[in-house]
Amino acid sequence: MTVVTKRWALSLAVAAFALAAQGADAEALKKVGKGEGQVDIVAWPGYIERGETDKAFDWVTDFEAKTGCKVNVKTANTSDEMVALMNEGGFDLVTASGDASLRLIAGKRVQEVNTDLVPSWKTVDERLQSAPWHTVDGKHYGVPYQWGSNVLMYNTKIFSEAPKSWDVVFKEMTLPDGKSNKGRVQAFDGPIYIADAALYLKKHRPELKIEDPYSLDEEQYKAALELLREQRKIVGRYWHDAFVQIDDFTNEGVVASSSWPFQVNILKSKDAPVGSTIPEEGATGWADTTMMHVDAPHPNCAYMWLEHSINPKLQGDLAAWFGSVPAVLSACKGNQLLTDEGCEVNGLGNFERISFWRTPVADCGGGRQCVPYYRWVSDYIAVLGGR
Amino acid sequence: MTAQTIAVPPPARASGAGALQRLSTWLYRHPRLALAILLAPPLAWLGIVYLGSLLALLAQSFFYLDGFTGLIVREFTLRTYAELFTGSNLDIILRTTVMATVVTLACALIGFPIAYYMARYAGPRLKPLMYLGVMLPLWSSYLVRVYSWKLILAKEGIVTWIFAKLHLLWLLDAILSIPVIGGPSLSTAYLGTFLVFVYIWLPYMILPIEAAIERVPRSVIEASADLGAPPRSTFRHVVLPLAIPGVVAGSIFTFSLTLGDYIIPGIIGSSRPFIGQAVYSHQGTAGNIPLAAALSVVPIVIIAIYLRIAKRLGAFDAL
Numbered sequence: 001m002t003v004v005t006k007r008w009a010l011s012l013a014v015a016a017f018a019l020a021a022q023g024a025d026a027e028a029l030k031k032v033g034k035g036e037g038q039v040d041i042v043a044w045p046g047y048i049e050r051g052e053t054d055k056a057f058d059w060v061t062d063f064e065a066k067t068g069c070k071v072n073v074k075t076a077n078t079s080d081e082m083v084a085l086m087n088e089g090g091f092d093l094v095t096a097s098g099d100a101s102l103r104l105i106a107g108k109r110v111q112e113v114n115t116d117l118v119p120s121w122k123t124v125d126e127r128l129q130s131a132p133w134h135t136v137d138g139k140h141y142g143v144p145y146q147w148g149s150n151v152l153m154y155n156t157k158i159f160s161e162a163p164k165s166w167d168v169v170f171k172e173m174t175l176p177d178g179k180s181n182k183g184r185v186q187a188f189d190g191p192i193y194i195a196d197a198a199l200y201l202k203k204h205r206p207e208l209k210i211e212d213p214y215s216l217d218e219e220q221y222k223a224a225l226e227l228l229r230e231q232r233k234i235v236g237r238y239w240h241d242a243f244v245q246i247d248d249f250t251n252e253g254v255v256a257s258s259s260w261p262f263q264v265n266i267l268k269s270k271d272a273p274v275g276s277t278i279p280e281e282g283a284t285g286w287a288d289t290t291m292m293h294v295d296a297p298h299p300n301c302a303y304m305w306l307e308h309s310i311n312p313k314l315q316g317d318l319a320a321w322f323g324s325v326p327a328v329l330s331a332c333k334g335n336q337l338l339t340d341e342g343c344e345v346n347g348l349g350n351f352e353r354i355s356f357w358r359t360p361v362a363d364c365g366g367g368r369q370c371v372p373y374y375r376w377v378s379d380y381i382a383v384l385g386g387r
Numbered sequence: 388m389t390a391q392t393i394a395v396p397p398p399a400r401a402s403g404a405g406a407l408q409r410l411s412t413w414l415y416r417h418p419r420l421a422l423a424i425l426l427a428p429p430l431a432w433l434g435i436v437y438l439g440s441l442l443a444l445l446a447q448s449f450f451y452l453d454g455f456t457g458l459i460v461r462e463f464t465l466r467t468y469a470e471l472f473t474g475s476n477l478d479i480i481l482r483t484t485v486m487a488t489v490v491t492l493a494c495a496l497i498g499f500p501i502a503y504y505m506a507r508y509a510g511p512r513l514k515p516l517m518y519l520g521v522m523l524p525l526w527s528s529y530l531v532r533v534y535s536w537k538l539i540l541a542k543e544g545i546v547t548w549i550f551a552k553l554h555l556l557w558l559l560d561a562i563l564s565i566p567v568i569g570g571p572s573l574s575t576a577y578l579g580t581f582l583v584f585v586y587i588w589l590p591y592m593i594l595p596i597e598a599a600i601e602r603v604p605r606s607v608i609e610a611s612a613d614l615g616a617p618p619r620s621t622f623r624h625v626v627l628p629l630a631i632p633g634v635v636a637g638s639i640f641t642f643s644l645t646l647g648d649y650i651i652p653g654i655i656g657s658s659r660p661f662i663g664q665a666v667y668s669h670q671g672t673a674g675n676i677p678l679a680a681a682l683s684v685v686p687i688v689i690i691a692i693y694l695r696i697a698k699r700l701g702a703f704d705a706l
Binding site: 182183184189191235236237238240241244247250251252253374377378380381382384385386387 | 452474475478479482537538541542543544570571572574575653654656657658659660665668669674675678
């Protein structure tokens with residue numbers, strides 16, 4: 001109890017101090033010293049494996065042996081949970097997605113990373129090094145960890161070649177097997193899917209002038225909802241649980257849907273007739289960054305982990321495990337678990353065509369007014385309800 | 388405290404027991420204080436943890452989300468409640484309430500004959516078996532049962548297979564083509580959601596009805612027969628009125644459980660949201676806690692009305 005109160009008081013004091021000394025960020029470490037014996041990390045499930053689920057996937061044990069820093073992982077299932085845990089404090093690192101990272105930076109919960117102390121920083125994919133979801137005013141607030149894209153998964157028995165466009169899941173049409181797609185396609189059961197519709201419109205309704213599917217003004221937003229209402233008529237069930245979708249492709253006669261490489265890999269491992277593609281419109285995706293808490297209790301161990309987190313072996317193993325793409329390109333070669341095709345399969349070549357996930361906000365810059373996320377939620381609920 | 392006293396070695400015992408005795412006497416002389424000490428922990432639980440969080444929820448529902456900044460404005464307002472009356476939210480409330488009502492009716496219709504048989508006809512060997520049969524599903528995880536129903540009802544699942552073997556696929560297709568309750572397959576239709584709800588909550592209906600029927604004295608039924616009433620009249624005018632409180636008690640369970648569930652409609656059905664799912668999406672990244680809170684007040688109000696009616700019908704006599 002008292003510890004918690006103290007921690008609260010401390011973080012309040014820090015917050016007050018940060019507010020008082022605006023701009024004067026917490027000073028970054030100058031030199032990595034001796035480890036403190038442990039490092040506490042908030043991570044997505046499956047992101048930090050120590051061989052407990054599958055012996056082949058272990059990138060913690062050797063780190064602990066080498067540095068003497070015991071790794072404690074707290075898994076979080078949503079970005080909100082991650083932000084809440086970081087606000088509470090007591091953790092060193094977090095594997096934040098694009099919708100959480102900027103919130104953490106704006107809330108001054110994470111500190112600038114001194115890239116000189118992460119020797120492998122220069123091996124990080126150049127396209128990620130200064131990505132806007134962790135770099136603000138030229139300062140890096142984290143080390144890229146992994147990224148991935150949503151894909152169009154399809155049944156190879158129905159489609160002899162990959163569908164060229166997302167319209168197979170948006171518009172009612174006759175599929176190559178001569179039957180309608182009604183009731184045989186799926187869409188994601190989350191408001192962020194509105195961005196997928198916007199991405200489709202960006203290509204097919206150029207007069208709407210959609211640039212970024214996460215910043216939509218009223219008119220663009222209305223058009224996206226319109227498209228989704230049409231889609232509701234052909235979608236039997238929306239998916240939110242990866243395993244329910246896997247089952248729907250096996251038992252429910254679903255032949256095309258937006259999906260993650262994760263489901264594609266599992267279905268392929270069961271010899272199910274599925275393939276995946278990123279159609280001409282591009283796709284939405286996610287990019288995660290390991291960020292360091294502003295008052296991390298174990299900064300030395302944290303820096304050691306940051307360095308460890310981008311070693312090619314870990315990056316390759318993790319990509320194989322999660323169906324994602326490494327932040328370090330050298331990981332794509334010679335990794336047994338990932339194989340040399342793994343990176344391409346998981347979407348390496350599609351970086352430019354992916355719109356990375358961000359939380360839509362009302363003030364979307366350049367004096368534009370955009371529709372904020374909470375409205376995406378209530379309107380997507382209405383769309384699902386058939387309105 | 389008692390355990391400690393017992394553990395004390397014999398020499399110290401006399402003084403320990405003496406102190407305890409004095410305390411006991413003192414408490415005996417102050418019965419109100421003894422009662423207060425006994426009741427304080429459970430009342431604190433009820434008052435702080437249970438009612439406290441409920442009140443916090445209620446308070447949230449009177450705030451509103453500023454559409455411009457996306458921040459919660461902590462001022463008293465009724466506009467969040469007004470939002471409940473927009474089309475899509477009314478749909479959600481109506482959809483959930485209708486589902487809960489229909490599930491409750493179906494559970495009562497199926498549950499009553501089973502309970503009646505259990506209470507009146509099942510012999511000493513069959514009865515425990517029937518109890519076991521009713522309770523057995525409750526021993527396995529709720530999620531496991533829902534997921535297995537998803538497989539059973541799937542397009543390529545066993546139900547469709549049986550219909551195909553019986554050359555009755557046309558019948559299944561006809562049922563599934565009914566608007567609103569139909570869909571591409573049983574597991575993506577309201578009909579499927581309904582079937583699974585009935586399956587999951589049925590035990591909670593059977594057990595109270597059984598208890599109520601068991602309490603109808605045999606002599607009353609015999610008296611009715613002696614007075615010349617045919618079995619049908621006895622059932623209608625004697626057994627049924629005495630069993631109704633049991634039905635109402637069971638219906639409280641099935642109705643409120645269906646009203647609050649957000650897992651079954653998420654896994655089975657056509658993805659049209661129920662109240663629980665809507666609440667779940669509004670909190671979180673959306674941060675629309677006021678609307679989530681207002682939505683969760685809806686089932687509380689519906690249940691309160693329902694309980695009032697149930698009380699009039701004497702449901703709580705059978706609990």
